């Protein structure tokens with residue numbers, strides 16, 4: 330078996346009956362035991378992709394291989410896949426224990442009642458729901474119900490676990506807690522997992538790698554830190570990170586990158602990081618907020634401007650400003666003691682900056 334290519338998605342396409350092309354032509358691989366996040370805005374094709382892997386939807390092109398073999402002609406129930414849905418989909422008239430046991434009481438892998446109960450109890454312990462065994466799901470909180478549906482998806486000990494926005498009905502604090510639990514659980518069980526979310530922060534924290542979609546096309550397929558530090562294009566840079574990336578409209582001419590209220594000689598950029606020649610024209614200079622920072626000495630800065638507003642987040646301050654009072658508002662995360670309406674001189678960490686052309690293609 331090839332552990333690095335456990336799941337292979339090859340030139341997969343999905344055109345719905347009404348002619349809408351939801352997935353254009355995507356290819357990616359998932360290693361055995363890997364936890365991969367499918368990330369992207371609403372409507373980008375995440376659920377469509379999961380449904381094709383599960384066999385609930387037949388692709389209109391391409392192939393899906395598991396363990397080296399095409400699964401396109403394998404019925405969903407024989408694909409050995411566990412699926413956790415956003416809305417839990419539990420049976421309301423059954424107890425928690427009966428819900429978790431259910432997959433083991435039907436079909437060709439039916440187990441004896443005693444064995445099914447033992448396995449169910451093991452997974453209920455792993456997901457911390459054993460104390461609710463005899464309650465009906467309707468009496469449980471959202472987080473508890475989602476744990477039940479995770480336990481139910483795992484009892485068959487499937488080869489692959491699919492989770493479609495499993496945390497989106499939970500409050501913020503519980504989401505943090507359960508996403509840690511899910512990561513610990515899938516690593517402990519060692520199951521290969523595709524986890525869908527539209528929340529970039531969730532994806533950065535839970536995934537071994539992220540596959541970022543937009544409009545049915547993969548924008549980038551990379552580890553979390555790579556996708557954050559080295560975005561493939563403007564869409565990726567804008568989608569990943571909180572606070573969002575600061576984008577400055579700039580014009581390149583005369584060996585300078587000229588923005589509204591600042592000028593940077595091209596020589597200040599790291600020449601090794603140019604992916605292409607920076608020809609004269611109009612571009613976007615993008616910096617993550619931590620790479621724009623207040624400096625004491627004007628000589629170390631690139632521009633000075635007035636702070637419009639300050640947001641306190643714990644011990645960090647988010648400074649909000651617009652250079653020359655025009656253009657897009659920028660955000661900077663600092664711990665320094667700055668007051669609203671202060672004039673602040675800002676330095677830029679150009680080694681961590683990005684430059685994109687008008688098509689969103691990365692130049693630097």
Ligand SMILES: Nc1ncnc2c1ncn2[C@@H]1O[C@H](COP(=O)(O)OP(=O)(O)OP(=O)(O)O)[C@@H](O)[C@H]1O
Pocket residue numbers: 345346347349351369370371372373374375376377378527
């Ligand atoms: N049965 C269908 N017929 C036609 N178009 C569909 C069908 N199902 C989904 N679509 C369209 O395909 C696109 C992708 O849908 P999909 O459900 O995969 O998106 P998603 O990334 O899961 O979005 P969300 O984050 O909102 O769940 C959307 O534009 C959607 O409207």
Ligand SMILES: [Mg+2]
Pocket residue numbers: 375376377493
């Ligand atoms: Mg969806």
